[in-house]
Amino acid sequence: METFAFYFFAVLITALFLVTVLSQNILYAMTSLAAGMVLISGLFFLLGADFLGVVQLIVYVGAVMALYAFAMMFFDATGSIKERHSHPALVFLLGGLSAVLMVVIFAAPQIGQHVEALYPAAAGANNPQAVGLVLFTKYLVPFEVAAVMLLVAMIAGIILAGKKMERSLSKINDSELEQNGGKDEQ
Amino acid sequence: MDGYIIGTIIKAVLVLAIISALAGFGTYIERKVLAFMQRRLGPMHVGPYGLLQILADGIKLFTKEDFIPSGANRLIFMIAPAITAMTAFIALAAVPLLPEFTLFGVTVRPIIADINVGILFVLGMMAAGLYGPLLAGLAQNNKWGLLGAARTAVQFLSYEVVTGLSILAPIMIVGSLSLIDFNNYQAGGIGEWLIWKQPLAFVLFLIAGFAETNRTPFDLLEHEAEVVSGYATEYSGMRWGMFFIGEYANMITIGFLASLIFLGGFNPWGFIPGGLAIILKVSFFFFLMLWVRASWPHIRPDQLMWLCWKVLMPLAVINVTLTGLVMMF
Numbered sequence: 001m002e003t004f005a006f007y008f009f010a011v012l013i014t015a016l017f018l019v020t021v022l023s024q025n026i027l028y029a030m031t032s033l034a035a036g037m038v039l040i041s042g043l044f045f046l047l048g049a050d051f052l053g054v055v056q057l058i059v060y061v062g063a064v065m066a067l068y069a070f071a072m073m074f075f076d077a078t079g080s081i082k083e084r085h086s087h088p089a090l091v092f093l094l095g096g097l098s099a100v101l102m103v104v105i106f107a108a109p110q111i112g113q114h115v116e117a118l119y120p121a122a123a124g125a126n127n128p129q130a131v132g133l134v135l136f137t138k139y140l141v142p143f144e145v146a147a148v149m150l151l152v153a154m155i156a157g158i159i160l161a162g163k164k165m166e167r168s169l170s171k172i173n174d175s176e177l178e179q180n181g182g183k184d185e186q
Numbered sequence: 187m188d189g190y191i192i193g194t195i196i197k198a199v200l201v202l203a204i205i206s207a208l209a210g211f212g213t214y215i216e217r218k219v220l221a222f223m224q225r226r227l228g229p230m231h232v233g234p235y236g237l238l239q240i241l242a243d244g245i246k247l248f249t250k251e252d253f254i255p256s257g258a259n260r261l262i263f264m265i266a267p268a269i270t271a272m273t274a275f276i277a278l279a280a281v282p283l284l285p286e287f288t289l290f291g292v293t294v295r296p297i298i299a300d301i302n303v304g305i306l307f308v309l310g311m312m313a314a315g316l317y318g319p320l321l322a323g324l325a326q327n328n329k330w331g332l333l334g335a336a337r338t339a340v341q342f343l344s345y346e347v348v349t350g351l352s353i354l355a356p357i358m359i360v361g362s363l364s365l366i367d368f369n370n371y372q373a374g375g376i377g378e379w380l381i382w383k384q385p386l387a388f389v390l391f392l393i394a395g396f397a398e399t400n401r402t403p404f405d406l407l408e409h410e411a412e413v414v415s416g417y418a419t420e421y422s423g424m425r426w427g428m429f430f431i432g433e434y435a436n437m438i439t440i441g442f443l444a445s446l447i448f449l450g451g452f453n454p455w456g457f458i459p460g461g462l463a464i465i466l467k468v469s470f471f472f473f474l475m476l477w478v479r480a481s482w483p484h485i486r487p488d489q490l491m492w493l494c495w496k497v498l499m500p501l502a503v504i505n506v507t508l509t510g511l512v513m514m515f
Contacts, residue, residue, distance in 0.1 A: 025259070
């Protein structure tokens with residue numbers, strides 16, 4: 001049953017991500033990417049990592065992909081895009097090589113059966129607790145560094161977007177607009 | 187194992203059938219309640235007290251021409267309503283609907299998938315529901331639809347933050363993400379309800395719930411006066427109906443979540459047995475949504491964002507911090 005579910009999810013995820021890469025239409029690409037993200041959480045559920053599966057749903061599907069979608073408002077989503085490839089053979093070679101390398105890196109320890117958990121899950125802790133224990137002991141410094149990085153990114157985002165923030169468009173009087181004659185006031 | 191699979195399938199089919207039927211019935215209730223509050227009669231002509239109006243509406247929806255505008259992305263246009271309906275029902279899978287009961291000698295647990303991160307799963311699935319309106323708006327080649335889609339992304343993304351943060355404080359108190367644990371925590375009667383410990387979180391969750399289910403005063407996605415019908419402008423027939431089944435299923439889910447997390451869930455309430463108690467609570471929340479719709483006007487998009495980021499989110503953060511301090515000392 002589990003094997004069947006794994007191959008079912010694996011085939012679907014690969015197919016959907018292939019659509020993402022090969023499709024000419026950005027709407028198809030985005031939809032299949034989002035659907036693939038949903039199905040990846042299925043793999044987490046199969047492994048018994050309920051918490052990570054749900055986090056995958058919330059973070060990637062609910063937030064990251066939705067932001068991509070929001071950026072898509074600025075394109076014509078119904079048309080298709082023509083991509084220009086200057087060196088298709090080179091791209092194919094490099095892409096294929098790096099893909100093979102990734103497969104070797106991840107498959108080698110499993111074939112050699114030398115996979116050991118560096119920090120095995122604490123006995124008796126349930127799923128979110130196990131994640132929390134590792135996150136706040138072994139990986140505390142990377143966790144905090146990531147938090148600081150996000151804070152920096154947030155402040156930078158606010159500063160970039162914050163020009164003229166104190167000037168609310170909905171509070172301008174009509175007379176003021178008419179005086180400017182539709183031109184910017186500077 | 188086989189019995190478990192068959193039982194799960196039966197439960198899933200039952201939930202699907204009952205909630206879809208309730209969604210249809212919900213439109214009738216909504217029209218009647220709104221009519222009552224505005225001193226009208228509402229649907230009266232079809233059947234006694236207009237009860238067969240649901241049937242008439244159903245026939246209309248099923249037989250209406252399924253129209254796909256030219257220039258639209260056909261595939262995405264067709265699957266978008268299904269996404270809304272599906273995510274709404276998948277979210278219900280992790281919600282314990284009723285207390286355990288025994289039927290023909292078998293103990294039935296009315297929850298389809300008892301995962302130990304139930305709350306997060308429901309919230310995540312409802313968050314994934316934003317792709318329905320979003321893709322519908324992008325695919326239909328209509329500027330009102332595009333505006334509706336933009337508003338979907340803005341509104342759902344913003345209010346997800348408030349829902350998550352407001353629910354964090356009760357999660358800290360209970361110390362579990364399972365909705366059944368929440369229910370058992372409040373087993374001691376009305377004094378044990380989490381609403382007394384977390385009144386602010388309750389109000390924040392309810393407001394954000396209104397926004398996430400696209401109810402007035404936050405129904406900017408399909409605000410008739412501004413964007414015709416928003417993301418649903420080009421939809422007709424049963425595809426349009428699926429958006430509404432999804433919306434009503436989400437309303438019911440939010441009702442269940444609010445009752446389970448804050449109002450004691452399906453524990454017996456005085457002389458009222460647990461199963462009836464939770465149905466009464468969910469009905470109250472459903473009524474509350476209609477009541478608010480009849481009482482408040484729509485708000486502007488900038489007011490919506492102001493409310494979310496300058497009022498609700500800081501309050502939620504303060505609530506979480508205070509709860510943490512109180513629990514520590």
